[in-house]
Amino acid sequence: GIQVEQSPPDLILQEGANSTLRCNFSDSVNNLQWFHQNPWGQLINLFYIPSGTKQNGRLSATTVATERYSLLYISSSQTTDSGVYFCAVLETSGSRLTFGEGTQLTVNP
Amino acid sequence: KAGVTQTPRYLIKTRGQQVTLSCSPISGHRSVSWYQQTPGQGLQFLFEYFSETQRNKGNFPGRFSGRQFSNSRSEMNVSTLELGDSALYLCASSLQVQGTDTQYFGPGTRLTVL
Numbered sequence: 402g403i404q405v406e407q408s409p410p411d412l413i414l415q416e417g418a419n420s421t422l423r424c425n426f427s428d429s430v431n432n433l434q435w436f437h438q439n440p441w442g443q444l445i446n447l448f449y450i451p452s453g454t455k456q457n458g459r460l461s462a463t464t465v466a467t468e469r470y471s472l473l474y475i476s477s478s479q480t481t482d483s484g485v486y487f488c489a490v491l492e493t494s495g496s497r498l499t500f501g502e503g504t505q506l507t508v509n510p
Numbered sequence: 511k512a513g514v515t516q517t518p519r520y521l522i523k524t525r526g527q528q529v530t531l532s533c534s535p536i537s538g539h540r541s542v543s544w545y546q547q548t549p550g551q552g553l554q555f556l557f558e559y560f561s562e563t564q565r566n567k568g569n570f571p572g573r574f575s576g577r578q579f580s581n582s583r584s585e586m587n588v589s590t591l592e593l594g595d596s597a598l599y600l601c602a603s604s605l606q607v608q609g610t611d612t613q614y615f616g617p618g619t620r621l622t623v624l
Contacts, residue, residue, distance in 0.1 A: 434612065442547075442598050444615040487553065496566045497543065498602075498613060500553040 403428045403492050407501035414478050414508050422473040422504045424488030432491035433464050434498070435473050437484050444487065447473070478508045512537065514603050514616035522622045528589040531619045535582050535603030541565075542584040543613065544576060547598040556599075559584055560606070588621075596623045 404427040414420055426433070435447040448455050448462040450471065455462055459478075464471040475482055485505050489498040515534045523529050535542050544556040555568040559578035576586040582603075588595055598620050602613040 432611070436615070441617065442600075442620065443617045444600065444602075446612060446614060449612040489553075496541075496558050496560075497555040497568065498545075498553075499555070500545075502552050 403430070403490060403499050405488060405490055405499050405501040407486075407488055407504050409504060410502065411505045412507070414506070416478060416480060416508055416510050418478050418508075419474070419476045420478060420506070422475070422486055422488075422506075424471040424473070424501055426469050426471075426488075426490050428469075428492065430466070430490040430492060432498075433471055434489050435462055435471070436487045436489065437482075438487060438503070439484055447486075475506075478506075480508045480510055482506060483508045514601060514614055516599075516601050516616040516619050518619060519617065520620050520622075522624065523591050524624050525591055525593060527591050528587060529591060529621060530585055530587045531599055531601075531621075533584045533586075533601030533603075533616060535584070535601075536614055539603040539605055539614075540582055541604045541606055541611075542578055542582065543602045543604075544584070544586050545600045545602065546570075547600060547618075548594075548596070553600070556586065591623045593623050595621065597621060 406425045436444040452466040459476045461474045485503040489500045541560045543558040558566040578584045598618045600618045601616045604611040604613045
């Protein structure tokens with residue numbers, strides 16, 4: 402099956418700093434989503450971005466499907482940005498999301 | 511619109527028991543998928559239902575089963591619970607999982623097996 406790798410696994414920032422999270426995938430995909438898992442475990446949708454660039458406030462994401470990677474940018478980070486960020490992809494022939502192992506982000510005040 | 515809801519939110523069971531978890535998708539969504547999250551294995555796909563039919567199944571033993579009702583609500587059942595079944599079980603819904611639809615997740619059910 403498709404492989405999804407996220408980097409870095411852990412990231413510690415000071416409030417106000419910027420960061421870039423990366424997601425590499427091993428095969429063509431129809432669907433790529435970024436999620437933020439809150440402390441209670443719920444996966445919050447950030448972006449549906451199989452290709453191109455999107456922005457939502459301080460967050461933006463870019464997927465280069467031909468090169469099989471996606472980037473999530475967080476600018477002016479806040480303590481509430483802390484948590485685990487997951488990238489998940491849907492194979493072109495499948496109906497299941499395959500998740501990366503996540504990036505644990507800690508933003509210190 | 512109300513989001514995906516899951517009940518119960520927390521559950522404690524003992525080995526050998528069985529458990530049923532429920533998921534109500536977003537209104538109008540016909541596809542429901544289930545995922546298991548553990549510290550060791552991460553997020554893994556269990557199965558997906560669409561219009562009351564199981565369309566896809568992950569690599570889990572037969573003790574894990576599910577179903578979907580005509581109103582798109584879904585249940586999953588785990589029989590003969592093992593300690594390793596302790597996990598966060600997440601349900602996701604989408605309009606139609608054909609590779610182009612966003613999946614929305616519920617808050618999860620945290621199952622502890624003692």
